[in-house]
Amino acid sequence: MGENLAILTTELRNERSMNIDHLGPMEILRIMNEEDQKVALAVQEVLPDVEVAVKFTFDSFRNGGRLVYIGAGTSGRLGVLDAVECPPTFSTDPQMVQGIMAGGERAFVKAIEGAEDQPGLGESDLKDIGLTENDTVIGIAASGRTPYVIGALKYARSIGAKTIALSCNKNAAISKEADHSIEVVVGPEVLTGSTRLKAATAHKMILNMISTSSMVLMGKAYENLMVDVHVSNKKLKERAISIICKITGASYETALEALEEADLQAKTAIVMIKAAVTKQAAVELLAKANGSVRMAIGHAKS
Structure with missing residues (x-):
């Protein structure tokens, strides 16, 4: 296991932050800010792959299907965050875009240890929502190797649903289990292995792109205005x-x-x-x- 982790970009040490424990607040902030600026450029490199995800999603919506994000830990939370914003922004049914994470809703605020290590849970969670061939499933894992996500993608693909693997490493394990992959490589984190930083930022940007683009294509914007806003307050x-x-x-x-x-x-x-x-x-x-x-x-x- 250690050998596998050592070859992942997300687990490499960042040369620019090797002495971060000796730095003052502003020096730490400058390093983080400069590293964050690399994220948008990394996302730019994978726009053609993101376009595929948008086309899958749009086709699902037109056929009465859903967009389902699934992941563990921070990756799962990002999917939930994007999904829950769709009803108020676009007046969508809450079932149209869903976020599922290992360990269930409880895991959003408190980690459920071990849930991400069980591929069978990924499959069962998709079965629980009645996944169909009309749906698009986006498996999210910064490392690209989370068993829970692998199990989910394998099941989704086996029933004919469209599948996208979203990771931050080249040749990610989850990429092999999906119809298409988005491997956005942002480089080593400021804190080694802390993928809630650049990796999570890149993934949030991409999820925003997928949901927003799909909704615009569905006619939920006029010019750049949110004409389908849900008037709930x-x-x-x-x-x-x-x-x-x-x-x-x-x-x-x-x-x-x-x-x-x-x-x-x-x-x-x-x-x-x-x-x-x-x-x-x-x-x-x-x-x-x-x-x-x-x-x-x-x-x-x-």
């Missing part, structure tokens, strides 16, 4: 009104009235105002346009 209601005003040029009062008439659905309110149609007509136009505000308005004008 005062702040989000004000955001929705602001979005309606920016797109339509309507006054605050008009936007508020339209939003409330549209049952707090910003997209419906926008189409109502822009196309000068009733709520029912706006709903029908959006359905015809597969949820795209731009296309719905275009259909109305034509």
Whole structure:
């Protein structure tokens, strides 16, 4: 086991931080900041691989499938974080994007020792959510060798689901178990082996890209505005009104009235105002346009 770890990039010692225990606060911060700047460049190198993940995910969504992130420890938590932000940001059903981690929900706040070492748990956790061939599963492991993730990917692939392996090492073990892999190599961590640092940052960036790009392709944005925002509190209601005003040029009062008439659905309110149609007509136009505000308005004008 030790020999295997020694060859992983994520386990190598960073030459720039060898004397970090002798440094003052600002010197430590500068090293960390300079190392973090390398992350975006590493992600840039794997954009073609990320695009494959986006295409898999978009196809799953169009076919009524789901995006499922699965991992252990920090990797699992990153998947959960990205998944739970999708409903408020894009008004998605909570089942549409899911984050699963070894040890279950309890493990999010307290490590469940040994859970990540059992490949059978990865398989059983996917069985528990009724995984189908229409779903896309993204297995996340900075080291690229977590048994829990390997078990999950093997099972997902065996039933025909699309699979992506996301790691921070070349020729990762999990890459061999997936339809496609994203191996984003960020180099040795400032603290040796502490993959909650650069590796986790790279993975968060990539997960953000996958979910956001897929949702945009699903028509959940107009220009760069979150038109499918879920109005569940005062702040989000004000955001929705602001979005309606920016797109339509309507006054605050008009936007508020339209939003409330549209049952707090910003997209419906926008189409109502822009196309000068009733709520029912706006709903029908959006359905015809597969949820795209731009296309719905275009259909109305034509």
